[in-house]
Amino acid sequence: MKKVLVATDKPFAKVASDQIKAILAKANYSCVFLEKYTQQTDFINAVEDVDAIIIRSDKVDKDVIANGKQLKIVVRAGAGYDNVDLTAATEKGVVVMNTPGQNSNAVAELVFGMVVYQLRNHFDGSSGTELKDKNIGIHAYGNVGKNVARIAKGFGMNVYAFDPFVPKEVIEKDGVTVVGSVEELYKTCQFVSLHIPATAETKKSINYALLSNMPVNAVLINTARKEVIHEEDLLKLFAERKDFCYVADVQPDCVGELAEYAKRFFFSPKKMGAQTEEANINAGIAAANQIIAFFENNDIRFKVN
């Protein structure tokens, strides 16, 4: 009997965990949960006798891989897999997958939840501003970016995007204006929503040169990863421009320094983008099914290493 560990420091909704359990049980797989753990060693110890792991932002480092004596597959129930040591996994022949698109609507909805909260002055009773007729730039047009575009149009916004990896026609089909460079996106849009992954190329790439060119009353929205922001540059900009705002679903390292700009900045301490019942169900079920398909049919469609 195959054994699957669901290691989620930030647990799935119960309704999702129940469905994951049921799907695995139907395939005659056993399933154990490690939730809200406080030590990485708890995770390392829990992988010893499992064949597969389902994770979220949980850190699959080389020690997790090494201690997984019979580990064959890790599925990140979500999009970004920068939390998995792909080199260590590949060296040990462990397949790594993600579940692209399954939580993207949840993340896109939170973009607007955060932005409206910011524009209404954190609901302090004073007059705020609106999104209608304003420009929003979507930086990377993947599954989340596409959903952001759809919702932005509902708000009556002018939607722009930049993504060198997606054909122009594909983006334009959604009624989105494609700009020719990342510089142009930031220069054109009062609101920029980040959807780039954290890679060696993108780390610290959102820098002073880009941000300082944003129009007046600029709002940068980050539901992606903290690592893509050049935080020293961000602080420099906050000190220089009294109109610049930053809202983040990912806690910046410079959170202490940003405290003095409380009205122009907030973050959600628990990374709430994908934390809905629907997204948990979608991503969790996809992960369970991908594990079964891998073992039963050698299906490696969602492999990322």
Ligand code: 3PG
């Ligand atoms: C993702 O990469 O899918 C999102 O950042 C969600 O991450 P989470 O599952 O840890 O909430």
